[in-house]
């Protein structure tokens with residue numbers, strides 16, 4: 206891991222007087238891009254805060270061994286900042302974090318960020334058409350807000366009987382304890398999702414015994430990763446057209462996968478090939494049976510790894526094809542009653558994604574806290590960005606925009622839409638802009654209708670795309686091109702708009 210960059214908070218304490226045109230919360234991929242794009246549009250009266258002491262979001266927080274990208278880096282990078290430095294086709298976390306820091310520095314965003322500043326409350330003030338933003342370093346006022354606070358940030362661990370009796374070490378993959386030496390230890394890994402399949406092969410050679418608890422066998426396809434040598438990097442640097450061409454080729458191939466996710470029959474030959482590959486990769490019949498997925502490919506996020514199955518077959522690894530149901534002292538108990546004594550539990554149990562944590566901070570124009578509104582269901586938004594009764598505020602990577610592609614591309618497309626909206630607010634002297642309820646309802650009804658035929662809803666799995674009621678709050682049911690088309694113009698007709706002078710006039714009359 207690179208050394209932490211510290212920047213002092215510079216906020217004034219106490220009630221705010223200055224009014225910002227815009228306020229960005231979060232300096233991960235989305236917040237950095239929001240600031241760059243606002244600057245490009247000539248904005249200088251905006252503020253960006255970050256609760257941590259450096260940029261990077263996901264890639265700052267997740268430092269587990271083997272952490273990396275499952276989308277080729279030529280695509281998992283900003284369209285306006287392609288890099289020739291990637292050491293592999295699929296970059297690892299330290300490189301992605303360095304890249305984000307470099308982009309933030311190169312575009313002069315880092316000095317603008319107020320680090321170590323946590324947004325504690327965001328309350329819409331109807332009388333002034335302003336957001337009142339309470340932070341750990343004082344209060345701010347802003348006409349508009351961009352919540353770039355992340356879609357996958359809240360790590361999730363199960364509540365299990367007896368957990369308090371465990372006297373060994375325990376940590377979540379997103380909060381890896383690098384001070385704890387796993388050498389020679391008996392380790393229980395709970396979960397076989399995207400993070401676990403990356404760290405299991407890394408820790409397996411050093412631990413004494415590895416118990417991998419698997420509730421559902423994921424689809425794991427070979428990762429077409431390759432190192433990129435100096436000559437390749439130099440060529441890309443001199444001829445960026447190669448990088449762009451590679452980016453377009455990756456994008457096109459992901460479009461094909463996306464087509465398959467919307468039309469599951471198309472993916473059948475891939476799942477047949479994947480099962481044949483499994484036969485070649487795993488000789489032990491019982492293990493092969495246990496890791497063979499029982500749902501349609503694509504229903505859960507498809508995972509890519511070349512070293513996961515070999516790690517499962519190592520002599521010191523025991524795959525337990527059941528969930529962990531109980532902890533009894535230092536013994537972990539599986540759903541089938543199997544018991545194993547361990548020194549450490551590593552939670553590879555993923556994240557709480559159906560209820561963005563920012564909801565607990567935001568009070569909308571009706572005086573409702575968003576998390577209260579989302580108590581019994583996951584949130585709905587217009588194009589993943591605009592929330593009902595929440596004027597002049599936009600969420601990046603909000604509900605129902607997930608396409609199997611790079612989140613960076615999705616965030617950029619959304620930010621183009623959001624910034625088009627912010628410009629319209631500023632240029633037209635708009636006091637208040639709020640997504641129309643009928644537009645929101647119609648949009649989400651269509652989204653849900655079209656999701657029915659997709660593999661996410663009909664593939665026979667319980668994925669993180671579905672909320673507690675089985676509603677798919679995450680996926681976009683159409684193509685990425687369609688999402689980009691819809692996001693290409695911010696149409697004021699979709700919004701209830703109050704102009705500033707109109708508001709003043711109506712207050713006077």
Ligand SMILES: Cc1cc2nc3c(=O)[nH]c(=O)nc-3n(C[C@H](O)[C@H](O)[C@H](O)COP(=O)(O)OP(=O)(O)OC[C@H]3O[C@@H](n4cnc5c(N)ncnc54)[C@H](O)[C@@H]3O)c2cc1C
Nearest residue numbers: 231233234235256262263274275276323324354355611612
């Ligand atoms: C382990 C892992 C691997 C992933 N791999 C991929 C991949 O291969 N491909 C892909 O496309 N996507 C991947 N993702 C998804 C990833 O989250 C997104 O790609 C992307 O990083 C999201 O960026 P973001 O800026 O929107 O959010 P984040 O990276 O989560 O950043 C949000 C920022 O907001 C800050 N923040 C939050 N709340 C507050 C507050 N109240 N006050 C102040 N600051 C706040 C946070 O500290 C954070 O820095 C992965 C996610 C994880 C967890």
